[in-house]
Amino acid sequence: MKPIIFNAVNKSYFLHHQRTIKELVQAIFKGQKTREKVYALQDVSFEVEKGTTVGIIGRNGAGKSTMLKLMAGVTKATSGALKITGKVAPLIELGAGFHPELTGRENIYLNGVILGMTEEQISKKFKDICSFSELEEKFIQMPVKHYSSGMYMRLAFSIAIFTDPDILLVDEILAVGDSAFQKKCFQKMNEFKERNITIIYISHSMMQVKEFCNRVIYLKGGKIAFDGETKIGIKKYLDDIES
Amino acid sequence: MILKADHMENNHSWQLLKHLSSREIKARYKQSFLGFFWIVLNPLFQLIILSFVFSNVIRFENLGVPYPVFLFVGLLSWIFFDTAVSQSSSALTENAALLKQVYFPRELLVASVVIAKALDFFIASVVLLFLMIIFHVSLTPLLLLILPIFVLQAIFTFSFALIISSLNLFYRDTQYFFGLILKLWFYLTPVIYPMEVFPDKWRFIFKLNPMSVFINAYRQVLLAHDWPNFISLGIGVFVTLTLFILSYGLFKKLEGSFADVV
Numbered sequence: 001m002k003p004i005i006f007n008a009v010n011k012s013y014f015l016h017h018q019r020t021i022k023e024l025v026q027a028i029f030k031g032q033k034t035r036e037k038v039y040a041l042q043d044v045s046f047e048v049e050k051g052t053t054v055g056i057i058g059r060n061g062a063g064k065s066t067m068l069k070l071m072a073g074v075t076k077a078t079s080g081a082l083k084i085t086g087k088v089a090p091l092i093e094l095g096a097g098f099h100p101e102l103t104g105r106e107n108i109y110l111n112g113v114i115l116g117m118t119e120e121q122i123s124k125k126f127k128d129i130c131s132f133s134e135l136e137e138k139f140i141q142m143p144v145k146h147y148s149s150g151m152y153m154r155l156a157f158s159i160a161i162f163t164d165p166d167i168l169l170v171d172e173i174l175a176v177g178d179s180a181f182q183k184k185c186f187q188k189m190n191e192f193k194e195r196n197i198t199i200i201y202i203s204h205s206m207m208q209v210k211e212f213c214n215r216v217i218y219l220k221g222g223k224i225a226f227d228g229e230t231k232i233g234i235k236k237y238l239d240d241i242e243s
Numbered sequence: 244m245i246l247k248a249d250h251m252e253n254n255h256s257w258q259l260l261k262h263l264s265s266r267e268i269k270a271r272y273k274q275s276f277l278g279f280f281w282i283v284l285n286p287l288f289q290l291i292i293l294s295f296v297f298s299n300v301i302r303f304e305n306l307g308v309p310y311p312v313f314l315f316v317g318l319l320s321w322i323f324f325d326t327a328v329s330q331s332s333s334a335l336t337e338n339a340a341l342l343k344q345v346y347f348p349r350e351l352l353v354a355s356v357v358i359a360k361a362l363d364f365f366i367a368s369v370v371l372l373f374l375m376i377i378f379h380v381s382l383t384p385l386l387l388l389i390l391p392i393f394v395l396q397a398i399f400t401f402s403f404a405l406i407i408s409s410l411n412l413f414y415r416d417t418q419y420f421f422g423l424i425l426k427l428w429f430y431l432t433p434v435i436y437p438m439e440v441f442p443d444k445w446r447f448i449f450k451l452n453p454m455s456v457f458i459n460a461y462r463q464v465l466l467a468h469d470w471p472n473f474i475s476l477g478i479g480v481f482v483t484l485t486l487f488i489l490s491y492g493l494f495k496k497l498e499g500s501f502a503d504v505v
Contacts (some may be wrong), residue, residue: 013503016413016504019414019415020414020416021414021416021420022416023412032377033324035346054317068352069343071346072346073345073346074343074344074345074346074501074502075344075499075500075502076499076500077501090344091344092343092344093340093344095340096338096340096341096343096344096345097338097340097344099266099267099270102266102269102274106266106269109262110262110263110266111258113255113258113344114259114262114263114341114347115345116255116273116345116347118254118255118258119258144272181459197463204265222368
C-alpha cells in the first residue's frame with residue numbers, strides 16, 4: 001500500500017480580517033468584508049511510494065507547509081481525498097510540547113506520548129534519546145528553561161526521531177544545533193532512507209534537496225508545477241525564480 | 244487485530260491525558276515558593292473574608308450549620324468551576340505550536356486542565372473536613388455522595404470548557420467576555436447565600452442553574468445529612484448531558500480547523 005495518496009486535494013482558508021469581536025462588529029456596520037477565501041492548495045494529486053524521499057520546493061506561500069500539515073493530520077482538506085498510511089513523525093514546530101519548567105526527563109516523556117509513543121516505548125528508548133541529543137546527565141535532570149536554544153532543539157529532534165516512524169515529515173529544521181550535530185542529523189536521515197522509511201522534505205536549500213531526494217514536487221501558487229526527477233524540478237524552479 | 248489496535252489507542256490516550264495533566268499540575272507550582280499550599284490558601288483566604296462580612300455585617304438565619312461551613316461547601320464547588328473554565332479558555336491558544344505539529348484528540352488539552360483543578364478541589368476538601376470537625380458538624384456515610392455529584396459537576400465544567408476554549412481560538416474576546424458572565428453567574432448561584440433569601444417566584448432560576456443544583460446537593464448530603472433533591476438533580480443531569488453532547492459535537496466539528504486559525 002502506498003503510504004501517501006493525495007487525490008484532487010483542495011485546501012482553502014477563510015482569512016478572518018478581524019481578531020476581536022469589537023473589530024468584527026465595526027466591520028459589519030461599515031459593510032466591510034469579514035472574511036476572505038484563500039486557496040493554499042488547489043487540485044493537488046500525487047502518490048508516494050514507500051521508501052521514497054520526496055523534496056517539496058517552492059517559494060514562500062506556495063503551500064508547502066500546508067501540504068505537510070495535511071500529512072501530519074493537524075488540518076483537514078477542504079475537498080478531495082487524502083490517505084496517509086503508517087505512523088507519522090512530524091519534525092515541524094520542534095519542541096512544541098515542551099514546558100520550560102519541566103526537566104529534560106519529564107519533557108522527554110511528555111513529548112514522547114504527544115508524538116504517539118507509549119510510556120513503555122519511551123522508557124526503552126530513553127537512553128538512546130539522551131545520547132543522541134548529546135545532553136549530559138545533569139542537563140536531563142534540569143528544567144529545559146535553562147537550556148541553550150541549541151540544546152533545546154537537539155532534545156526535541158532526538159525525541160521525534162526515536163518514535164519509530166513510517167513517514168518522516170521534515171520542514172527545514174536541519175538547521176538544528178552546530179554543524180557537527182547537523183551532520184549527525186543527516187546521517188540519521190540517511191539511515192532512515194536505507195531502512196526504507198518514507199521522507200517528505202521541505203527545504204529552500206537546493207543543494208540539500210539535490211543530494212538527498214530522489215523525487216521532487218515543485219509547488220507554485222498552491223498547484224503542482226512539476227513532479228518527478230529531482231534535477232529537472234530544481235532547474236525548473238530556479239529558472240522560474242530568475243525569470 | 245483491530246481490537247488490539249483499539250486497545251492500544253485507548254491506552255495511549257490515557258497516558259497522554261496523564262502526562263498532559265501532570266504537566267498542568269507540576270508546571271503551575273514548580274516556581275512558586277509556597278507551591279502546593281496555594282491550593283489551600285486561595286480558598287481559605289476567600290473563606291475568611293466572606294465569613295467575616297457575612298457573619299458580622301450581614302447575617303443569614305436558619306442555615307442549620309455555622310456560616311463558614313455553609314459557605315465553604317459552596318465556595319469549593321464554585322472555585323473548581325470558575326478556575327477550570329477560566330484556565331481552559333486559553334488551553335488551546337497557549338498550545339498553538341502543538342496544534343500545528345501533531346494530531347491527538349484536542350479535548351485532552353481541555354480535560355487536563357479540568358483534572359488539574361479537580362485535584363485542587365480534593366486537596367482543598369481536606370480543609371472542609373477540618374472545618375466540619377471544628378464546628379461540630381457530624382460526618383456521616385452520606386458524604387460519600389459528593390463523589391457522584393462531583394463527577395456530574397466535572398462533566399458540566401468540561402462541557403463548558405470545551406465551548407469556551409474552542410470559541411476563544413476564533414475570537415480572543417471570548418475569554419474576557421466569559422469572565423464577565425462568570426462574575427454575574429457567581430451572584431446568581433447560592434454560594435454565599437442560601438437560596439431561601441430569594442422570593443419564591445424567583446427560585447426557578449436556581450432549578451435551571453446546574454451550578455446551584457450541584458451546590459445544593461453537596462450541602463444536602465454534607466450538612467443536612469439527607470439525600471439530595473432528586474428532581475432538581477435530575478434536571479441537573481439532563482442539562483449536563485445535553486450540554487455535553489452539544490459541546491462535544493461542536494468541538495469535534497471545529498477541531499479540523501484549529502490549526503488554521505491559531
